[in-house]
Amino acid sequence: xxxxxxxxxEGLVKEFGDGVRAVDGVSFEIERGEIVGYLGPNGAGKTTxxxxxxxxxxxxxxxALINGFDVNRHPKDALKDVGSLIGVPGxxxxxxxxxxxxxxxxxxxxxxxxIDQRIEEVLKMVDLLKWKDSKIGTFSTGMxxxxxxxRSIFHDPSILILDEPVLGLDPEGIKxxxxxxxxxxxxxxxxxxxxxxxDEVSRVCDSVIFLYGGKVIERDSVKKIDEILKQxxxxxxxxxxxxxxxxxxxxxxxxxxxxxxxxxENRLRLTKTDGDPVSTAEILREVVENGFKVVSYSPExxxxxxxxxxxxxxxxxxx
Amino acid sequence: xxxxxxxxxxxLYNTWLTISFELKNHFRRKRxxxxxxxxxxxxxxxYVVPKIWAEFPDSADEFxxxxxxxVNLLIIIAGSLFAGDVISGEFEEKxxxxxxxxxxxxxxxxxxxxxxxxxPTMMVVSIYYLTTSVEVIGIYGTGALNHNMAKSFLxxxxxxxxxxxxxxxxxxxxxxxxTSMLLGFFSLMMILPVIxxxxxxxxxxxxxxxxxxxxxxxxxxxxxxxTIGGGPGxxxxxxxPDFHLxxxxxxxxxLVFLFLGILISIKRRMR
Numbered sequence: 001x002x003x004x005x006x007x008x009x010e011g012l013v014k015e016f017g018d019g020v021r022a023v024d025g026v027s028f029e030i031e032r033g034e035i036v037g038y039l040g041p042n043g044a045g046k047t048t049x050x051x052x053x054x055x056x057x058x059x060x061x062x063x064a065l066i067n068g069f070d071v072n073r074h075p076k077d078a079l080k081d082v083g084s085l086i087g088v089p090g091x092x093x094x095x096x097x098x099x100x101x102x103x104x105x106x107x108x109x110x111x112x113x114x115i116d117q118r119i120e121e122v123l124k125m126v127d128l129l130k131w132k133d134s135k136i137g138t139f140s141t142g143m144x145x146x147x148x149x150x151r152s153i154f155h156d157p158s159i160l161i162l163d164e165p166v167l168g169l170d171p172e173g174i175k176x177x178x179x180x181x182x183x184x185x186x187x188x189x190x191x192x193x194x195x196x197x198x199d200e201v202s203r204v205c206d207s208v209i210f211l212y213g214g215k216v217i218e219r220d221s222v223k224k225i226d227e228i229l230k231q232x233x234x235x236x237x238x239x240x241x242x243x244x245x246x247x248x249x250x251x252x253x254x255x256x257x258x259x260x261x262x263x264x265e266n267r268l269r270l271t272k273t274d275g276d277p278v279s280t281a282e283i284l285r286e287v288v289e290n291g292f293k294v295v296s297y298s299p300e301x302x303x304x305x306x307x308x309x310x311x312x313x314x315x316x317x318x319x
Numbered sequence: 320x321x322x323x324x325x326x327x328x329x330x331l332y333n334t335w336l337t338i339s340f341e342l343k344n345h346f347r348r349k350r351x352x353x354x355x356x357x358x359x360x361x362x363x364x365x366y367v368v369p370k371i372w373a374e375f376p377d378s379a380d381e382f383x384x385x386x387x388x389x390v391n392l393l394i395i396i397a398g399s400l401f402a403g404d405v406i407s408g409e410f411e412e413k414x415x416x417x418x419x420x421x422x423x424x425x426x427x428x429x430x431x432x433x434x435x436x437x438x439p440t441m442m443v444v445s446i447y448y449l450t451t452s453v454e455v456i457g458i459y460g461t462g463a464l465n466h467n468m469a470k471s472f473l474x475x476x477x478x479x480x481x482x483x484x485x486x487x488x489x490x491x492x493x494x495x496x497x498t499s500m501l502l503g504f505f506s507l508m509m510i511l512p513v514i515x516x517x518x519x520x521x522x523x524x525x526x527x528x529x530x531x532x533x534x535x536x537x538x539x540x541x542x543x544x545x546t547i548g549g550g551p552g553x554x555x556x557x558x559x560p561d562f563h564l565x566x567x568x569x570x571x572x573x574l575v576f577l578f579l580g581i582l583i584s585i586k587r588r589m590r
Contacts, residue, residue, distance in 0.1 A: 051588075054419075054420035055419065055420060055425075056415075056416070056419055056420060057588045075422060076329065076422045076423060079420060079421060079422040082420070082422075084420045086416045087413070087416055088416075089414060089416035089417045090412035090413040090414040090417075091414065091417075092344060094344055094348055095343065099343060103336065103340045103343075104417075104421070106336050107333070107421050107422070108422065151417055161420075
């Protein structure tokens with residue numbers, strides 16, 4: 001494994017007792033300092049992959065390597081430089097944040113002075129410093145979540161594995177976490193981030209891995225996806241009359257339109273992939289000339305979410 | 320590459336960290352106050368009641384045997400309180416999502432949790448014996464404390480390890496902490512004693528392989544084997560567990576249930 005590659009999975013397969021293959025031959029590599037998003041619909045295998053990567057479960061076959069160490073065979077070596085936040089963990093309600101972090105600091109073999117210093121730093125970072133010696137059991141869900149985040153970065157890990165890190169946070173909290181993840185880029189921290197909030201992913205990640213049915217179906221840099229999306233033009237159209245099958249077929253037959261999607265009784269989404277703004281004017285003219293009474297017509301730029309949805313539709317269509 | 324010695328030292332240190340973490344967790348909860356209070360109150364009842372309304376037994380051994388007849392119950396209560404949710408709690412409360420993805424072998428965490436539950440339970444037993452010993456000295460004088468008390472204490476401690484193992488096993492097996500605590504409690508309090516009594520009194524076979532039967536040694540070390548009258552058929556045969564065999568049975572229960580508990584915990588997946 002090249003030095004620059006810090007996370008690697010080789011043909012990961014995870015089959016559960018009921019015969020369900022949650023992860024089906026997942027292979028990818030992540031280089032040092034990269035911030036990679038891991039996307040997929042519910043049940044795609046994102047959390048299963050992350051659980052294998054953090055030694056919560058063992059793969060049926062394949063390997064997960066961190067810094068060259070097999071996570072399941074050598075967890076002590078593989079996970080010593082990894083911070084993780086998986087799902088919505090519980091907290092030890094009878095302890096205080098200082099006691100809670102102190103234990104994890106000792107697990108990561110941090111010196112006592114460093115533990116004391118980091119307790120102040122990370123609790124300040126997640127805005128919990130004034131509750132340092134309060135019982136965690138008295139905390140709100142948001143505070144518990146922030147404490148779990150503090151735990152994941154407490155030992156200054158060079159690799160962060162985050163599964164839905166902003167779940168349960170208010171908009172301000174989400175913004176803070178986004179800024180925090182972005183700041184890791186400067187510090188050369190590698191981040192592997194699973195989230196269903198595509199906007200979050202597009203804002204903080206360098207590249208994105210798309211997972212579907214337990215398989216990696218696409219991997220691209222966010223920049224490249226952005227380039228592809230520039231070619232996409234989505235037009236939301238509202239018509240005066242309701243749309244029937246005949247109308248849909250008529251629209252689909254138009255050469256200027258690549259895709260037609262019915263959104264409601266009289267609402268449509270038209271897709272054009274050449275990215276030429278002139279085309280949207282042409283589309284409007286063609287639609288009107290074909291007898292459709294247009295109430296509103298709004299061309300929009302596609303985002304990561306549209307790219308994701310089109311990928312998923314493509315996959316579902318090919319099934 | 321680390322040497323095997325360093326690797327083991329690291330594992331031992333991790334186990335120690337879990338033990339101290341568990342103890343901190345236990346000592347912050349009301350269950351410590353409850354069980355420690357019971358360890359003082361129960362033997363005090365055996366002192367206060369005869370002192371006010373009756374007379375103390377003739378010998379120190381009789382008094383100790385009477386007073387310690389409830390230590391078995393306390394071991395089960397304390398064991399269920401301290402070990403009943405050590406594993407199931409990590410899964411039910413999802414605290415395991417913080418604890419398990421750390422650079423330590425899961426086995427060291429589970430062993431640490433077992434010992435972390437064993438220590439406060441043993442402390443409860445020790446307090447009970449200490450209170451009873453003080454009472455014996457107070458009533459019969461210092462010379463009344465004999466080796467039977469030490470033997471009984473030893474048996475109680477060994478039984479504690481097996482009781483905690485049984486409860487730990489249920490904690491690793493079951494999803495909810497309340498279920499694991501209750502099943503651990505009732506298996507030691509009711510299920511095993513009922514089986515033991517059926518075998519003794521109906522089948523008339525000595526249930527030497529049942530750990531709660533062996534636990535009878537806690538008070539049996541003060542007395543001798545006896546038969547008691549009663550029942551439609553005349554007399555019940557009352558078996559008395561053999562001291563050494565009883566200890567072996569307890570050790571076997573400790574090892575088997577601990578091993579199974581750890582194995583299940585390792586195999587168990589975090590949802």
